[in-house]
Amino acid sequence: MRIRKILVSQPRPKSEKSPYFDISEKHNVKIDFYQLIKVEPLSAKEFRAQRIKILDFSAIIFNAKQGIDHFFRMCEEMRVTVPQEMKYFCISESVAVYLQHYIQYRKRKVFFGSSGKMPEFVAVLNKHADEKFLFVTPEVLNEDVVNALDNSKISYTKAVMYRTVANEYTPKENFDYDMLLFFTPLGVQSLFVNFPDFVQGDIHIGCFGGATAAAIRESGLRLDLEAPTEESPSMTMALDAYLKEHFKKLKNDNK
Numbered sequence: 001m002r003i004r005k006i007l008v009s010q011p012r013p014k015s016e017k018s019p020y021f022d023i024s025e026k027h028n029v030k031i032d033f034y035q036l037i038k039v040e041p042l043s044a045k046e047f048r049a050q051r052i053k054i055l056d057f058s059a060i061i062f063n064a065k066q067g068i069d070h071f072f073r074m075c076e077e078m079r080v081t082v083p084q085e086m087k088y089f090c091i092s093e094s095v096a097v098y099l100q101h102y103i104q105y106r107k108r109k110v111f112f113g114s115s116g117k118m119p120e121f122v123a124v125l126n127k128h129a130d131e132k133f134l135f136v137t138p139e140v141l142n143e144d145v146v147n148a149l150d151n152s153k154i155s156y157t158k159a160v161m162y163r164t165v166a167n168e169y170t171p172k173e174n175f176d177y178d179m180l181l182f183f184t185p186l187g188v189q190s191l192f193v194n195f196p197d198f199v200q201g202d203i204h205i206g207c208f209g210g211a212t213a214a215a216i217r218e219s220g221l222r223l224d225l226e227a228p229t230e231e232s233p234s235m236t237m238a239l240d241a242y243l244k245e246h247f248k249k250l251k252n253d254n255k
Helices: 019-027 046-048 066-077 091-102 120-124 143-150 185-194 208-220 235-253
Strands: 005-010 032-034 037-041 058-062 087-089 110-112 132-138 157-168 179-182 204-209 223-227
Touching: 005 066, 019 032, 019 235, 037 066, 037 185, 046 066, 046 157, 066 132, 066 157, 087 091, 091 110, 091 120, 091 235, 110 120, 120 143, 157 185, 179 185, 179 208, 185 208, 204 208, 204 235, 223 235
Parallel strands: 005 032, 005 179, 058 087, 058 132, 087 110, 132 157, 179 204, 204 223
Antiparallel strands: 037 157
């Protein structure tokens, strides 16, 4: 079956220079964007049940911009004034820069990993092992992140401040895609929440990340495209290569 319409289960890129738009034009396919998951905040009451006092900690760990939003939201709801000497450790520079929405950015109290990957980030954390860390997390956390922190030299406490849940599929268009691309295990779960009787059939399914790939297979679905790989480190590169082979095969089959 020819791939004509693809659903990318992420928000539409803000820049028109996104590789997705180049792929759409290059292969003459329609690409739609729709998040199958959404983030909900925990209430102050739910947070208090964790018996965590934010001011007992000297440093905060963020591995996503969402964590920053929910940390300062929770502080406001609980009327907690974060001291100026609080230190912030971020998975990447882009996450660190996002702190400027809430604090006066100073290099002496904001630290981040050089590559956005956990090994480099853990190396930064290990240099400050004397700090008492609070790690702002969603309700469901990537096990690789937890394992990396558990094997580090630091002492930390997880503080759940938000959760990711299935997002109702509401577009007026029919869910008639020839290919679905997933980026989280929860996105795969959301597919079945929205469409309990979903049958894959000839629909191509692709994903990014090992945990998402495992969730797809555990759901009894056929995984046709998995990224990242050495040849295709990004989803867009993997999708471009997959479509190239797909249309090449169709052409050969029609000879």
